[in-house]
Amino acid sequence: MTDERLMSKKKPAYPISERLDVYLGQYNRKIEIPIFYDDLLRFSGSVVVYDNDDEDTLWVRVYYSDTERVEIDQSLKKVYSILHSDGSNRINPYLNVDAVDYCTFGNSKPFRIKIRNILNDNFTYFYVKKTDASRVYGLELEHMLSPYNLNFLVYKDTLIEEHIAGIPGDVFIKDFLPKCSESEKAQLAKEFVKFNERCMIRLLGDMRSYNYVIVPVIDFDHVVYQIRAIDFDQQCFEGKLKVYRPQFFKENYLMVELVRSKLQKHSVNQYKVEERSIVAKRILSSGNRIKKLREICKRDDISNKENIDLLKMQIYDLTLDINFKKCQKMGEILDLALDFVKRNYEGVSMRQIIERKF
Incomplete structure (x- = not known):
C-alpha cells in the first residue's frame, strides 16, 4: 500500500x-x-x-x-x-x-x-x-472509455455534473463487504482488477476508496457489483505511475486482499486482457470524437514538467517504447498510452499482451 x-x-x-x-x-x-x-x-x-x-x-x-x-x-x-x-x-x-x-x-x-x-x-x-481542464478531460474519457455514460455541462468557469449513484467505496468496504457471500467477494475481486486496469490505461489517478462507488445490480437470482469512479480531479496530472493504480492506495487494502484470496494469477491476467480489449474497442468505436480530444489534450498544459518527466520515464521502463521518452506534454503521454493499448489489441496475441508489464 x-x-x-x-x-x-x-x-x-x-x-x-x-x-x-x-x-x-x-x-x-x-x-x-x-x-x-x-x-x-x-x-x-x-x-x-x-x-x-x-x-x-x-x-x-x-x-x-x-x-x-x-x-x-x-x-x-x-x-x-x-x-x-x-x-x-x-x-x-x-x-x-x-x-x-x-x-x-x-x-x-x-x-x-x-x-x-x-x-x-x-x-x-x-x-x-x-471548471478545471483536468476534470473535463477525465469526464470525457470516462464517458467514452468506461462502461458508463456521463452527463455534464460546462459554461465559462462553472462545471455541472450529474450525480453518480452508488455506495461510496469506503462505506461499502466497512459496512457491506463483510456481509458479502464468497461468490460475491470473488465477483468484486474481478471488478476491482478491471477497475484498476481501466484507471491505469487512461491515467485516472487518486482512486482511493472514497473517490469511487460500488453499485449493486440484481441479475436474475444474484447480485452483480460494478465499480464506478466519481472523482476526476486527478486525470493526467501526477508523475508517479502508482497514483494511477488503485491497488497501491492503503484505503483499498481490503479490496487488494480480496483479489489475492479469491483470484488465481491466471484469472487476474485474463481479466486485465479483457479490460484492455474492451477499452481498445471503445477507442476504435469512439472514432473522431476521441481523436479530437486526444489531439487537443496533446497540446494542452495540464501538468508540470517534473511530473511529465517522471511519468514518461516510468512508463518507458515498463514498455520500452522510445516514443514515451520524447513526450513534452502530459497529453502526449496519455495519447501514447491509449495508442499502445489499441495497437496491442489490433496486432499482438493475447499471450503477448498478458506477458507485458504495462
Missing part, C-alpha cells in the same frame, strides 16, 4: 483552452446556464451535515438570505431542467430545492444540489464545481 506522499499536496486548476472550449461546444457539453459557482458562495451561514452514525460527513448545509434564495432556487431548477430535460421552465412548479450542501474537503470544493419532485417525492442530485 502507499501513502499520501505519492500525491502532490495541491493540484492547481487548469483553464479550459480555446481548442477544448470549441470541442465542448461541438459535442453539446457547453451550454449557457443561469448561475455560476461563485454565486453559490454567497451563502449567509451553514450547519454541519452528519451521517446516520452521527459522524461528520465533511459537507455543510448552506443557507442564503431570503432575497437571494428565491433567485438561486429558480436558477438551480433551470440547471436541473437543462441537465435532465428540455431546458424549459415547464417543470419548475413541480420541483423543490431541498438542500444546497458545500464540501470543504479536496480540490474541487463542490456544491451538491438536492432536487425533489413534489408530486411524488422522488429526488436526485447534481454538483456545481469550478
Whole structure:
C-alpha cells in the first residue's frame, strides 16, 4: 500500500483552452446556464451535515438570505431542467430545492444540489464545481472509455455534473463487504482488477476508496457489483505511475486482499486482457470524437514538467517504447498510452499482451 506522499499536496486548476472550449461546444457539453459557482458562495451561514452514525460527513448545509434564495432556487431548477430535460421552465412548479450542501474537503470544493419532485417525492442530485481542464478531460474519457455514460455541462468557469449513484467505496468496504457471500467477494475481486486496469490505461489517478462507488445490480437470482469512479480531479496530472493504480492506495487494502484470496494469477491476467480489449474497442468505436480530444489534450498544459518527466520515464521502463521518452506534454503521454493499448489489441496475441508489464 502507499501513502499520501505519492500525491502532490495541491493540484492547481487548469483553464479550459480555446481548442477544448470549441470541442465542448461541438459535442453539446457547453451550454449557457443561469448561475455560476461563485454565486453559490454567497451563502449567509451553514450547519454541519452528519451521517446516520452521527459522524461528520465533511459537507455543510448552506443557507442564503431570503432575497437571494428565491433567485438561486429558480436558477438551480433551470440547471436541473437543462441537465435532465428540455431546458424549459415547464417543470419548475413541480420541483423543490431541498438542500444546497458545500464540501470543504479536496480540490474541487463542490456544491451538491438536492432536487425533489413534489408530486411524488422522488429526488436526485447534481454538483456545481469550478471548471478545471483536468476534470473535463477525465469526464470525457470516462464517458467514452468506461462502461458508463456521463452527463455534464460546462459554461465559462462553472462545471455541472450529474450525480453518480452508488455506495461510496469506503462505506461499502466497512459496512457491506463483510456481509458479502464468497461468490460475491470473488465477483468484486474481478471488478476491482478491471477497475484498476481501466484507471491505469487512461491515467485516472487518486482512486482511493472514497473517490469511487460500488453499485449493486440484481441479475436474475444474484447480485452483480460494478465499480464506478466519481472523482476526476486527478486525470493526467501526477508523475508517479502508482497514483494511477488503485491497488497501491492503503484505503483499498481490503479490496487488494480480496483479489489475492479469491483470484488465481491466471484469472487476474485474463481479466486485465479483457479490460484492455474492451477499452481498445471503445477507442476504435469512439472514432473522431476521441481523436479530437486526444489531439487537443496533446497540446494542452495540464501538468508540470517534473511530473511529465517522471511519468514518461516510468512508463518507458515498463514498455520500452522510445516514443514515451520524447513526450513534452502530459497529453502526449496519455495519447501514447491509449495508442499502445489499441495497437496491442489490433496486432499482438493475447499471450503477448498478458506477458507485458504495462
